[in-house]
Amino acid sequence: MASADWTSWRPLRLAEDVPAGTLAEQLDGGQAFRWSRDADGAWIGVFNRTLAALRPGPEGLEWRGRSGATGTESALRHYLDADGAQARLSESLPWRSDEVLRSARAAYPGLRILRQDPHEALIGFLCSSNKRILQIRVMVAALAAKLGEPLGGGFHALPSWQAVAAADEAVLRACSLGYRAAYLRGTAKKLLARPRWADEFAALETPALLDELQALPGVGPKVAACVALFGFGRLESFPVDTWVVQALAKAYGLHGWKPAQLEQFGKAHFGEAAGLAQQYLFSAARQGELRPAAITLPSRPAHPKSRR
DNA sequence: GTCCAGGATTCAG
């Protein structure tokens, strides 16, 4: 097994502590698909062209990077929202009056939205439709290994759109993508002509950003919401997947509501950091830690105005 | 074998 040449472990001071369980949920809970545990239980991951390792230590989070690499710590600090912007947003959520959110938030203290690169978020969630998180990780890992630039030590960056567009059909099929292979190829061909797409998209207001994303093959409302949230830092974005549908039905009594209606509810109820609230609920629901609560909520579905 | 997965697309009505 190839290995990388690591620096020594060093403390990573964040604005708020991240317990081991929260760290695991954050790195391997369906936001990013590029982290895995090594034999010692430390997390190893690649984001952009940074290879890094993280582990909970006795006095807080610890990190190490490739020896000789520069910028790993600052990259990690950005990735993990070290300055605490989301800590303030989390505090502003209505957890005081909403006991469902309060218990979900307490189950994962310090849980944050990872500040991923748009390219990484788009590739990950293009693979995500109708797939379990573990399988998405396998698909993305295969894409990186077969088509991504080697970073040494057996690690790879994610493939460029050029690499995806030029890839053999057989190579893509070997990544277990299924029908998602066409999504990746189609999106790759469209974005190939727009090398600055991430910057152009980042300059848009969120509604326009969602429209641009949904114009890409394989990107519907849910994937667009995820890419906006995880890749473009739009914390107000509220992705509604099967887990969130179940969570909102069970905990808030919103049975029979359609995804678009639940999205409207989430944005209205949770506000500017709805996406962060969504992640608390998603994580709690997936771990079976979500319990229904008797809180006062509307009994009638909202009528989302159709965009476009 | 059946069911489901951080859904999207296409088509019928």
Next chain:
DNA sequence: CTGAATCATGGA
């Protein structure tokens, strides 16, 4: 516009 069928793959 809404709802249903279909899509490819692997694990429970």
